[in-house]
Amino acid sequence: MDLILFYLRKLFTILKNEVLVLPSRVVAVLFFLILLLLPVFTKDAYLLRIFTLTSIFAILAASWDLLSGFTGQMNFGHALFFGVGAYGAALLNKYAGIPPWGTIPLGALGAVVAGLIIGIPCLRLRGTYLALTTLAFPIILMGIVFALPDLTGGELGISGIARLAGSRVASYYIAVVTMLGLCSIMWKITDSNTGIIFHAIREDELAVRSAGINTTRYKLLAFCLSGFFAGVSGGLYAHFMRIAGPSTLEVSMSFQVVIWAVFGGIVTIYGPVGAVFILYPLLELLRFWQEYRTLMFAGVVLLILLYMPDGLFPWLRDKIEKECPRCKIRNVAMRHTCRVCTAPLD
């Protein structure tokens, strides 16, 4: 009993001293709570479906940020990982009869292998070369998919695979909990030693190498990690839609990921996730003007970029929070002195 009280008190203290002092942390906690409690307030199948898909794509966008944002390995073919995950899960489910909880991780492992395969030739490339080369891989795979219609179903894809879960609410919880979990893991990775090395590779690969770090290994690790997370989202997508088609490998899919991530702000992890949660429901909202939907989507992206070229969320965060010049701790923009070291802000 005392122990429980102790932990409760500790939780309360953390909440009061660490979370409530910064608006961005409050927003993050609210985001978690709202997503987890949404089915309590509404059972609307359409709304749940949108948020399930949004969560799946949020994993994808965050995994792009891990590879391209943090490690700086511009990947224009992220649909490859998504497609390999989706096709892997679908094939395993259809021909081997493995249930979704087995096919999704196995499909993700397939995506890890794909990450290794494309990572090795791409190690020697950088910047724009890398971006344009990686664009080629999903298209090559798509050609193979079309050339083997007996196995992959060609243009129609593999349909009739098992449902993610029995009910809509259960599917929703699987997608949302996976998303929250994986995104937190990604965020922790970027905060760890490995993440710092990733970041350093992005800033100056030569300097990292001269510090005695094997950058080749870390770049391959980034490809594999990102491939794994994207593969999980691909498997979830295949089992949720109950179809794995060539649309998962399309160029527009790869571009979509880049749009989400850059719109939200790269090198943040939370940026791409937030961007998916704004842009994907927005696209659904615009379905009342069916013909103008994509046009307006493009217009919104162009306009936001003109005013916030670093992405939406870093811009917002800079507006509501200030960094203390002495101890580098973030403070609410309204404060005049730092909350830790009382140095004057601004």
Add this chain to the structure above:
Amino acid sequence: MGFVLNIIISGLISGSVYALLAIGFSLIFGVARIVNIAHTAFYMVAAYCIYFVTHKMGFHPMWGMVAAIVLVTLLGIICYNIFINPIREHEGAVLIATIALAMALQEMMVLKFTGTYLSVPSLVKGYLLILGVKVFYQQLLTFCLALLVMAVLWVLLMRTKLGLAIRSTAQDKEVANLMGINEARVAMITMGISVGLAAFTGAVVVPLTILQPHMWMHPLIMIMAVVVLGGLGSLKGSFLGAYILGFAEALVVFLAPMGAFLKGSVALSIMILVLLIRPEGLFGVSFEEER
């Protein structure tokens, strides 16, 4: 024998188209470091422009070509000034700005002309029989015009003052600026030339293909492969790479089973194989190290 001729013709035509597009793409990348995803979208807009002028307004296709090139070049410069120029320092932002631009152009064409397949009459009718293979005059015209434009571009780049400015800006932006070259204006002019080339390609190739709003996707992928294969920023590389990939595509389409599906894959695999041996492409120019 006729078989071989078919491959040669198809390879030369697609090679020339890719060469024209890739040179424009490479040019604007070299000068302003802009990866212009919307490059082939302008090519598509030019094709639709010709359709509009000939079918809806009833002019001769010749006027359609002229109108397409002028209007699309203007459109390109306007888009550059409004959407790309203000955010040029942010590479990622420029990238998705051009993607969004391409999507917007595609959607406008869908709204105006719907997504159906359209076609345009050729400039010159009739065909030539060589070894039992029909060679349309339009194909010959496309090929000759493409070569002519590339020659004009070569003269412009190598023999004029503007060309010198463009080349020096591509080599080193800061020093070019110090030497009194207005770098921003050179970038804008290059954008105009680049989009103009795309529009011209659209204009000459439109009678040979089918018009649809998604027609920019395949050439875009191919020119990206061409540019990487030939070496970014190298015009000679783009030229050669375009014909290599054009012929590879033609060979696969005519020889392999299910060739139409595999043509993209094979061309792109060639690009990756070359990159494994020479990471900077066939004629890679090493840019100043940007650290």
